[in-house]
Amino acid sequence: MNASSERFAKSQEYFERAARVIPGGIYGSKSPGFLVPGHFPYYLSSASGCRIKDVDGNEFIDYLCGYGSQIVGYGNPEVDRRALAQIAVGDLLNQPHPVMVELAERLVGSVSGMDWAVFSKNGSDMTTLATSLAMAETGKQIVIAAEDAYHGATNWCSSNVFPVFASEEQRNIAYFQYNDIAGLEALFARHRGKIACVILTPYHHPTFKPQLMPSPDFFPTVERLCATEGAYFIMDDIRANYRLDAAGSHVRFDAHPQMVTMGKAMANGYPLSVLLGTKDLAVTASGFFITGTYWMSGAPMLAAMATLDEIERLGGVPRLEKLGAILKEGLESLGAAAGFGARVSGPLAIPYLTFDEDPNLYFNQRFCAAMADRGIFIHPHHNWFISLALTEKDLEITLDAARGSFAQMAAERQSFRAGPPR
Amino acid sequence: MKRKIEALSREEKAILAGIRLSVTAHLVAEVAAVDKDLAVLCKAPFTLSLAAAGVPGRAKLICRDGAISVWFGDRHGDELGASTKGAAGGMLLFPNARACARSLAGGRGVIIPLPFGIAFPRALRFFKAAASRAPALLRSPDLPPTIKARLLLAATVHGLSAVAGDSWLEKRMHHFPDGIAQVVAGDALFLLEKKGRMIRVLENEPNGRSDAAALRIPDAILTFSSPESAIAVLSGKRQAVVALGAGEVTIAGLLSLIQGLFSVLDRLSWYLGVGVGEDEK
Numbered sequence: 036m037n038a039s040s041e042r043f044a045k046s047q048e049y050f051e052r053a054a055r056v057i058p059g060g061i062y063g064s065k066s067p068g069f070l071v072p073g074h075f076p077y078y079l080s081s082a083s084g085c086r087i088k089d090v091d092g093n094e095f096i097d098y099l100c101g102y103g104s105q106i107v108g109y110g111n112p113e114v115d116r117r118a119l120a121q122i123a124v125g126d127l128l129n130q131p132h133p134v135m136v137e138l139a140e141r142l143v144g145s146v147s148g149m150d151w152a153v154f155s156k157n158g159s160d161m162t163t164l165a166t167s168l169a170m171a172e173t174g175k176q177i178v179i180a181a182e183d184a185y186h187g188a189t190n191w192c193s194s195n196v197f198p199v200f201a202s203e204e205q206r207n208i209a210y211f212q213y214n215d216i217a218g219l220e221a222l223f224a225r226h227r228g229k230i231a232c233v234i235l236t237p238y239h240h241p242t243f244k245p246q247l248m249p250s251p252d253f254f255p256t257v258e259r260l261c262a263t264e265g266a267y268f269i270m271d272d273i274r275a276n277y278r279l280d281a282a283g284s285h286v287r288f289d290a291h292p293q294m295v296t297m298g299k300a301m302a303n304g305y306p307l308s309v310l311l312g313t314k315d316l317a318v319t320a321s322g323f324f325i326t327g328t329y330w331m332s333g334a335p336m337l338a339a340m341a342t343l344d345e346i347e348r349l350g351g352v353p354r355l356e357k358l359g360a361i362l363k364e365g366l367e368s369l370g371a372a373a374g375f376g377a378r379v380s381g382p383l384a385i386p387y388l389t390f391d392e393d394p395n396l397y398f399n400q401r402f403c404a405a406m407a408d409r410g411i412f413i414h415p416h417h418n419w420f421i422s423l424a425l426t427e428k429d430l431e432i433t434l435d436a437a438r439g440s441f442a443q444m445a446a447e448r449q450s451f452r453a454g455p456p457r
Numbered sequence: 458m459k460r461k462i463e464a465l466s467r468e469e470k471a472i473l474a475g476i477r478l479s480v481t482a483h484l485v486a487e488v489a490a491v492d493k494d495l496a497v498l499c500k501a502p503f504t505l506s507l508a509a510a511g512v513p514g515r516a517k518l519i520c521r522d523g524a525i526s527v528w529f530g531d532r533h534g535d536e537l538g539a540s541t542k543g544a545a546g547g548m549l550l551f552p553n554a555r556a557c558a559r560s561l562a563g564g565r566g567v568i569i570p571l572p573f574g575i576a577f578p579r580a581l582r583f584f585k586a587a588a589s590r591a592p593a594l595l596r597s598p599d600l601p602p603t604i605k606a607r608l609l610l611a612a613t614v615h616g617l618s619a620v621a622g623d624s625w626l627e628k629r630m631h632h633f634p635d636g637i638a639q640v641v642a643g644d645a646l647f648l649l650e651k652k653g654r655m656i657r658v659l660e661n662e663p664n665g666r667s668d669a670a671a672l673r674i675p676d677a678i679l680t681f682s683s684p685e686s687a688i689a690v691l692s693g694k695r696q697a698v699v700a701l702g703a704g705e706v707t708i709a710g711l712l713s714l715i716q717g718l719f720s721v722l723d724r725l726s727w728y729l730g731v732g733v734g735e736d737e738k
């Protein structure tokens with residue numbers, strides 16, 4: 036056993052056991068291969084604030100936030116107090132808890148342009164419901180989406196590429212490159228009269244690639260084309276919600292969708308997602324059979340109410356951006372000083388690091404592994420998330436680790452098996 | 458669900474036969490390089506084609522200067538080499554894809570020998586010996602792990618190349634990026650180039666044709682930490698994900714390329730699991 040495998044001995048032991056009874060051991064985006072095996076834990080056991088602890092007792096300052104959900108910190112006392120109080124007296128009941136009404140009112144009152152809300156558990160539930168509503172309302176089948184955008188793990192939008200799905204669920208999804216106005220216009224022309232909706236994220240956050248902000252004329256074009264076609268514009272805000280604008284990320288870019296999906300950060304890790312929509316879709320939505328056994332449990336909705344309060348109390352988007360700016364400036368300047376083209380892209384509160392000279396991400400993998408060795412959990416292939424539980428002191432520790440990691444990479448640079456990539 | 462060859466479409470049968478043709482041809486070439494008895498049979502030059510009626514892919518073994526090189530492609534491809542005088546051998550033709558898949562998986566099957574030249578008897582002698590030697594060698598406990606890993610890796614990469622054109626994979630092939638992946642196990646190193654719907658093995662090309670692409674820095678690298686770990690994974694005894702989690706396999710660079718190749722590997726395994734006949738070898 037080498038030093039790194041000793042560090043994660045229990046993680047590996049669990050993983051070996053898992054592989055015997057769980058396909059893939061750990062499936063999907065949490066699969067060890069998506070990180071850098073040997074440098075990251077596979078199983079975590081606890082967390083507090085912005086720190087996570089693995090089954091071997093290693094601790095990390097965390098920049099993944101449970102894939103975005105932990106916006107006010109792991110185990111936020113106020114969120115947990117309110118949610119756990121409800122759990123003690125009954126979470127999942129036959130009928131909804133009244134907090135559902137309060138939360139819907141609060142979201143309709145705060146998310147710009149929206150008139151109604153329905154709740155479920157996962158983001159995928161809501162992106163699927165949104166596109167289905169658009170199809171039902173328009174009687175049309177084509178859904179336009181951006182290449183490499185993630186809208187969930189359901190067949191219509193997932194990366195499960197099997198011919199049987201390609202000929203059915205995926206048949207009516209037409210793709211263009213995010214921000215490519217000419218490409219979008221061409222799709223509208225090709226499918227004229229058949230387009231139910233366009234589903235887009237407020238900015239483009241593909242895995243493995245620098246993040247891309249919308250160009251100024253992108254959303255106005257989307258809206259113009261949708262209006263002419265009689266198609267709906269769905270903003271999938273699941274990854275970005277509450278990290279760009281409290282009134283919905285679309286406000287940040289002056290966009291005007293007819294439906295908005297949210298999830299992740301809205302309940303600080305308690306399972307909850309929401310679809311919001313405009314008045315003209317309310318009748319179709321009310322005639323739709325929308326249900327799931329757990330969809331109306333009360334505690335996550337109470338957690339959402341508390342999360343929204345805590346986001347406000349802890350300084351909201353301005354505070355997240357202040358922290359994110361320190362991280363971005365620190366990483367870019369430390370990288371440059373060590374001779375690397377380190378670039379942080381994406382919104383300040385949802386950053387992602389890539390190296391200009393290495394589109395294949397060899398450097399990302401080395402840097403993130405070196406950071407993990409120093410107790411900082413940043414992802415080599417997926418965007419990161421800033422938490423309101425982070426402090427300036429945590430960032431100082433992070434940037435110290437970055438200084439060491441860049442120095443290590445600079446020293447190793449000559450011996451990189453892959454060499455400096457093309 | 459295990460499939461039987463009868464349940465495959467015409468195209469799938471052809472793909473399966475193509476995989477078997479390519480893997481067998483490359484494997485016998487690799488085995489000839491490490492086996493003394495076979496080396497003796499490679500002293501004089503010959504060529505030998507392996508084909509099956511109704512299957513576009515065919516393999517050609519070219520023995521020259523004591524070494525075997527392999528060409529695999531469809532019949533309109535640029536069949537290389539074999540201009541050596543007196544080397545013309547002939548063809549072993551399987552009457553159909555099923556017979557080909559079954560015979561080359563070790564079962565019974567009809568083969569039609571088609572001699573084209575005077576080297577045919579020695580070509581046939583070599584092939585018969587090599588085709589039975591390869592599986593025996595792979596089963597032998599005395600085979601050094603470095604060689605076994607190399608043989609299994611060669612079979613895998615050429616299998617990937619042969620299965621890539623399957624129309625079942627069309628969307629999948631478009632779904633992951635083009636690029637060059639390097640696969641390493643001990644001192645065996647293979648470079649695979651994925652481009653559109655094609656996967657090409659760049660290393661060990663016949664005629665020593667050195668490929669500019671092979672000199673590029675690979676876009677992704679998959680490394681087995683030891684020949685033993687390569688053997689365990691490539692022979693299906695250890696799940697690739699577990700080996701990855703345990704650090705016995707490392708991947709670096711363009712991860713989406715490696716993930717994509719893994720998904721092609723799944724399809725290859727599916728083909729290799731197809732029941733080919735009553736003895737189901």
Ligand SMILES: Cc1ncc(COP(=O)(O)O)c(C=O)c1O
Binds near residue numbers: 159188274298299
């Ligand atoms: C933009 C976007 N949409 C949809 C989803 C799917 O959400 P879930 O994983 O909760 O189903 C995600 C998850 O990452 C997402 O980022």
